[in-house]
Amino acid sequence: MAQEYKLILKYADEPGYTPDIECYLRHGGYADLKKALAIAPKDLADGKKLSPQEQIREDVKISGLRGRGGAGFSCGLKWSFVDRKSGKPIYLICNADESEPGTFKDRQIMYKDPHQLIEGMAISCFANDVHLAYIYIRGEMVDGAKILNEALKEARAKNFLGKNICGGGYDLEMHVHRGAGAYICGEETGLIESLEGKRPYPRIKPPYFPAILGLWMCPTIVNNVETLCNVKHIVAMGGAAFAKLGTPNNTGTRIVSLSGHVKKPGYYEIETGKATIGELINDPKFGGGLRDGRKLKAVIPGGSSAKVFKAGEKFKLKKKDAEGKEILVETDMLDLPYDFDSLAAAGSMSGSSAIIVMDDSTDIVEALANLSEFYAHESCGQCTPCREGALWMSKTLHRLTHGEGRAADADYLVKIADNIPGGRTICAFGEACSWPVQSFVAKFKDEFVAKGAADEARHAKQVAAPVETKELAAAHH
């Protein structure tokens, strides 16, 4: 039976648990930073030595930790790309922009347990020879920035930050940097530009891979809040033990943000892949099912950019049978294990691990119109296909939801969406804005066509009976 498994959120919601450092220390806080700083160089069989930093990085690789920000990229591998020979300083940035619609997990960590993030960051910085790090927090989290600043002050006062941390000879400074309400600042190169004090226009890769040419053209690591917290637990339990949590290639835990039409929306930490989408929605321990009398219509499984699933949709997933032979097993959408690989195999993604549930009261065209308005507003405007495409998709959906649609709009939307991604844009926002349109229209095409056709039929009638036109115009106003 699926269970909650609290690793990152172990204490956050305990009664009496407060964000101050005294409380954190009472719960064993900063012991893992001290442990990391005290690691001795390890002698290898070939006479070479493995530095403490290399040992932590190796352990993060062994842990199988994948990024919690959206792409699920291996953290150990990302760290291995860092240019350590450039002679330039290496920077680390915590991506605390949390702006993918549906997602509210990083907020829980920063507001309730800020020192866990700082400790995770400090260990990650130590492991990567970073001496200056930033927390880029979205502008609307005004209190979050205050809490983090207060926590940084406390950590400095206790010498968990600053010069010669805990007497281990390591220096680290950390600052909070606030965004100002733009989603594109969550994209790592847009974030870097924003931190530099510019418009957050994402940079083209290559050549601007952050690991090589990041902040101020120096090697830079950008990791999500939850990812960095995990590093603390990897040091605590060891990479191999961490890798036993969750499922193979989908290790550790994930904090799932559950919103929309469920009885108990909220955030639930699970071992990755040890609960299915259906359990997360329906189990009394999690979402508690839909509102009474309602049926499931659609699920967005990984933040607003993830491709939508339709209720009843079935997928063929590769599994190993008893003899270890690979077989295809038909799996209902609700029976998909909530992990990176299963959702990718089903053509979507676990993204920022945010599930948005829609029941049969939802007008699916309205829902997509809502999301498209978001993307039209948030495109940074650098690339023509994204800037124009996102706007035209939103305009088309606006007319479809305001009585001015056409039956052909469904195909028109897909045509626009298909022309945005696939290397035509600088950043992955291009994909992010087209995936919802492509998937919603593909899976609910009849509803889009019916809506447009109804509008056309009504307009045809109005031409015949001009009196009605006025009424309709008034109704649309």
Next chain:
Amino acid sequence: MSFQATKELEAEVDELVTHYPVKRAASLMVLHAIQEKFGWISREAVLWTAKKLELPPINIQEILTFYPMLRQEPMGKYQIKVCRTLSCALGGAYELREHLCKKFGLDAHAHGAQTTSDGKFTVEFVECLASCGTAPVMMCNDDFYEGVSHAKADEIVGKCK
């Protein structure tokens, strides 16, 4: 007063600049500091910031015009931001905004931020505020509110003096 370089502001900016090896990086934080004190960022504020950070004014102007949170004109004393994105929309965000607009005599269908004629309230839609599990959510100035029923909204507004 739309802008005045107080000692307090000078000190705050001098401190912020120490956070970065390059002065320009402090610009967004400086604009936040100015907006916190004066409510919006005037031309004088742009010029002062540019001078302080040794930049051409356009470098400040271009970020002022990009970020939705930064204000180029004075806004209401109480600024209400209602999240309009999907989870909140499913939870009644559009009805909430309409309720507030009606209450303040504002156009419930207009786009963009609207301010009451007495300058007391500004109401606007914003995108996902990262609290989708407690929809609908809104902010009143820096304060954040979850699960905002119409009654709760009335209560919040009632406390704005």
